[in-house]
Amino acid sequence: MGRIVVGVDGSDPSIKALHWAVRQAELTGDTVEAVNSWEYPATSWASMMPGLPEDFDPQALATVSLNEALEEALGEEGAAAVTKVVVIGNPAQTLLDRARGASLLVVGARGRSGLKATLLGSVSLHVTQHAPCPVTVVRD
DSSP states (O other): OOEEEEEOOSSHHHHHHHHHHHHHHHHHOOEEEEEEEEOOOGGGHHHHGGGOOTTOOHHHHHHHHHHHHHHHHHHHHHHHTSEEEEEESOHHHHHHHHTTTOSEEEEEOOOOOGGGGGSOOHHHHHHHHHOSSOEEEEOO
């Protein structure tokens, strides 16, 4: 039994990727690992630090966000069957790190029209070029 890693940030494309990963896992018997990463943009560190409340916990907020996205998309029982991982770091690099030893990495791609439709987003592009396992990009 293998492991399917899927990036879930709560966006529609990531929810579609989650559904695809769960269906694939049902076919293969693999487990599903939903990964959400968060980071502060470098340019906002200075402006954010003075105004942050002492109890501000971005890790906890990201965890709640991931749990809510999974429960909304899969229901309580379906969400309970998914391994949840929340990590501080760059989304593309976090997915690549989590994909080590995985049988598949699944990501969503933001929908575009015209010429932009032929291009992948930055996370999708980066993971398809550097992943240590096969990658599926779920598009609209």
